[in-house]
Amino acid sequence: EAQVTQNPRYLITVTGKKLTVTCSQNMNHEYMSWYRQDPGLGLRQIYYSMNVEVTDKGDVPEGYKVSRKEKRNFPLILESPSPNQTSLYFCASSLSWVQETQYFGPGTRLLVL
Amino acid sequence: GQQLNQSPQSMFIQEGEDVSMNCTSSSIFNTWLWYKQDPGEGPVLLIALYKAGELTSNGRLTAQFGITRKDSFLNISASIPSDVGIYFCAGQEGSGGSNYKLTFGKGTLLTVNP
Numbered sequence: 001e002a003q004v005t006q007n008p009r010y011l012i013t014v015t016g017k018k019l020t021v022t023c024s025q026n027m028n029h030e031y032m033s034w035y036r037q038d039p040g041l042g043l044r045q046i047y048y049s050m051n052v053e054v055t056d057k058g059d060v061p062e063g064y065k066v067s068r069k070e071k072r073n074f075p076l077i078l079e080s081p082s083p084n085q086t087s088l089y090f091c092a093s094s095l096s097w098v099q100e101t102q103y104f105g106p107g108t109r110l111l112v113l
Numbered sequence: 114g115q116q117l118n119q120s121p122q123s124m125f126i127q128e129g130e131d132v133s134m135n136c137t138s139s140s141i142f143n144t145w146l147w148y149k150q151d152p153g154e155g156p157v158l159l160i161a162l163y164k165a166g167e168l169t170s171n172g173r174l175t176a177q178f179g180i181t182r183k184d185s186f187l188n189i190s191a192s193i194p195s196d197v198g199i200y201f202c203a204g205q206e207g208s209g210g211s212n213y214k215l216t217f218g219k220g221t222l223l224t225v226n227p
Contacts, residue, residue, distance in 0.1 A: 042201060042219035050213060058214045090155050097213040099146055104155030
């Protein structure tokens with residue numbers, strides 16, 4: 001079954017404690033991306049990756065890092081989380097930048113205390 | 114970053130009515146996308162538009178890519194209760210340029226009264 005998986009689905013952490021949210025897709029997609037969703041602000045893209053070892057900033061990259069060492073995985077790293085990074089995070093993948101056959105993951109709800 | 118203005122913010126309609134929502138941008142996009150998000154789920158891509166003036170349908174949904182490349186609309190005909198959800202537009206510059214990020218509108222919350 002074609003899918004995008006994220007882990008963990010829920011996370012409560014404290015300010016400054018480094019964390020990683022994993023994202024994996026099984027469709028050999030080239031384009032992967034991370035979004036945060038906040039009430040009243042819709043979805044905002046954090047980072048995207050056109051292919052292995054190619055990443056670029058979205059609209060809200062500050063405080064986040066990503067890596068794309070393998071095609072299937074695109075982890076989101078928060079080196080020093082802060083309360084304003086409390087949000088619902090989605091990973092997504094698509095065949096290419098053309099956004100055909102795009103799939104979103106189930107989301108990760110993060111609370112930073 | 115770029116801003117997409119999506120309207121209306123919310124709609125409350127009767128089952129069977131047609132719905133229209135739109136997005137405008139101050140920048141030109143080469144791709145317009147429309148998504149639906151159900152509660153507790155990730156967004157699902159409904160329609161993708163790649164050419165100015167393009168009109169594309171997906172069942173009861175129809176979307177158009179504006180001629181100026183700065184706007185797009187989504188119509189839903191004969192709404193049914195399962196159309197309830199949040200609808201998002203998104204734009205992408207892409208197409209030979211160097212900017213392939215996606216910018217989203219803030220969403221339209223649709224409620225359908227049976």
